[in-house]
């Protein structure tokens with residue numbers, strides 16, 4: 001199996017807390033993976049940075065779109 005810690009996140013990847021589109025993958029010891037939306041990553045960031053062995057963060061993609069669509073419109077689209 002390839003090392004997929006850094007495989008790109010897709011629209012099928014969902015935040016483990018709220019099911020919004022995930023933009024961050026945190027890899028914990030024993031290869032446990034947690035996915036977070038930007039909102040929940042910010043909430044848990046301090047704890048994750050202390051625990052995770054690897055953090056793959058694509059939140060810059062969301063931020064780069066911010067002048068075109070509000071952050072939460074993407075989450076609403078995903079739920080409809």
Ligand SMILES: [Zn+2]
Nearest residue numbers: 015018037040
């Ligand atoms: Zn979330």
